[in-house]
Amino acid sequence: MDQDGVIVFKGWNLKGGLDLEGHKDLSRQYSINNTAIPDELIYPLVDRSGNVLTALAKTGERVLKGQVIAGSKGVQGTLLHAASSGLVKENEWRMIAHPSGLKSECLIVATDGLDECCPIDEPVDYRQLSAADICEKVHQAGIVGLGGASFPTAIKITPNNVHTIDTLIINGAECEPYITCDDRLMQQYPSEILLGIQVLLRALAIKNCVIGIEEDMPEAIEAIQKAIECSGFNQIQVKVVPAVYPAGGERQLIYLLTGRETPSQGFPVDIGVVCQNVGTVMAVYQAIVKGQVLIERVVTVTGTGINKPQNMWARIGTPIKDLVSQCGGYNGPNERLIMGGLMMGFSLPDDSVGITKATNCILVATSKEVTKSSEAEIQPCIRCGECASVCPVNLLPQQIYWYSQGGAHQKCQSFGLFDCIECGCCDVVCPSHIPLVQYFRASKSKVFLKRREDEAATLAKQRFERRDTRQVQEKVAREQRIRVKKLALVKRQKESVSSSAKMQDKP
Amino acid sequence: MLWICLLFAILGVILGYAAFRFKVEGDPLVVDIEALLPQTQCGQCGFPGCKPYAEAIAQGKADINQCPPGGEVGVKALADLLGLDAKPLNESFGIEKEKKVAVIVEADCIGCTLCIQACPVDAILGAAKYMHTVIASECTGCDLCVEPCPVDCIVMTAIKPSVLNWQWPKPIPNRH
């Protein structure tokens, strides 16, 4: 069923994976709705990778839409902009979008409803911009990967001396059940996405681009295909990938589209690939072509627990409850509120949490959806090997689990703990209902903790040794000082003795 | 006066050079043992720091179960390294406790500098008659500054759980 110019995969040539029920029809047929300005915008001052952001707007200051209000330092530093105009309140500890369910310091903007904008840059022709200009603008616009990882996009597209990039991969394979935000973006904004791709290709100074879209999104495939024909951007290729989970995992998609394998513990750049999510490309378009900074994104609000599932343009920082009420509210008592997808997302303690740049989906799950091992009794591993047969990374989950539950976290690493993408396939198939992924996450946490402790111990050792050396030096110097003083004293005594002798001699 | 200064300058240079030139490469066994100790530098083991304790173990002058901050895990690691049997921590040296950090109640600090002198890792900042403060990230939680403070304004505080130090909990195993 090859369509014109569209390459369709005949088979799934990636090991493992699952054929999951998509539940995409809950939301994918409705166009993306705009949302009202919430009363409050909530911005946590720490991101999911643990980077701390410094508030750059003062308490009581009136900020405009698009104004920089916080930023993180370091090579991975990013900027955060206010999504509407209003007053900056005193920082508060609020519940944030984090699996811990802990509170964290947040910058809060009480909006004034005026939605007054910062003056925006005159739109420029991207073809006049140098690669460095594009990277700088992308950084200034606060763009990070909107697929979930939140890695700063400017870093990904800044050329370096080590890697030669030859292919740009656009991830439109929205493989997680329920999520349809990228699908809608491709259906509604195909030409904008193509322009965004052109900008990225210019920044990377390459020509080759492949968009990977899952086969169960025919409208998106068609829309992009049509836009390519109209625009004449023929170097952009559409490849249809099978609707198998996790075809949209970065490494999995790259492998499907190029046949190249990202090395374990390595990155796509190591094999000449830069991968961007469709949402990120849209943000790049808005930043470079329209001069707008990243203050809103498309979020799928869905699940059987909500009255009107849909996709919405939501301002970053909007509390989930505002989005839920605009979707007609909850339709009964809900089992779980999940941020992200059913497979890779995490539960939230309540709906006061603000959405972040990484939030692609809010899933209001009822007992129909929550069929995970959480309620089922955990049984011992029977070593059936089911988990290994579905693992897309070719790991032996049962083996990692064995070491993890025994506390041998370091040993887990030699079985590829850090190659695990936490896709959850193994969890789903395990007949013993073992929450494998949670074991792996716990082990990863422990390994990180050990690393931090080792670093702290090395630092403490250095400081202790330096203090020790200093004390020895001080002691030697003190003794030296005393000796010199003594010598001087003896000399003076001698002198006075001899002079008094002379005096005695004189008369 | 001038020649005294000069003399010190020269001495300083000689000292620095000597430290560099005659640097003794440590006994590899001591280095290995020390690498397993937590570097809290608290002295609970009966030695003035982790390195002296490592040396004592290497020379057979101390047992492997005297370091409370290292805990059972630490004893086991030492036993593995030295080919000995693991044993429980000798509680006469102290018991394993949750790691804490020292916090100076700044309003009460009189600026006596006694805590600075006690801190084995230079984690306290301050000067005579000025308020002191602990650099939390450098504090090993050794407790040594608490005792010398004449106004008892140093409190050992539990490390607050935050999203930055949070850990995924291990699933609760079989309930049957």
Ligand code: SF4
């Ligand atoms: S699927 Fe479950 S029971 Fe089977 S081998 Fe893997 S962990 Fe063990």
Ligand code: SF4
């Ligand atoms: S969660 Fe990890 S171990 Fe389990 S299937 Fe996915 S990649 Fe493999």
Ligand code: SF4
């Ligand atoms: S008891 Fe304290 S000083 Fe002794 S080895 Fe352990 S941490 Fe180091």
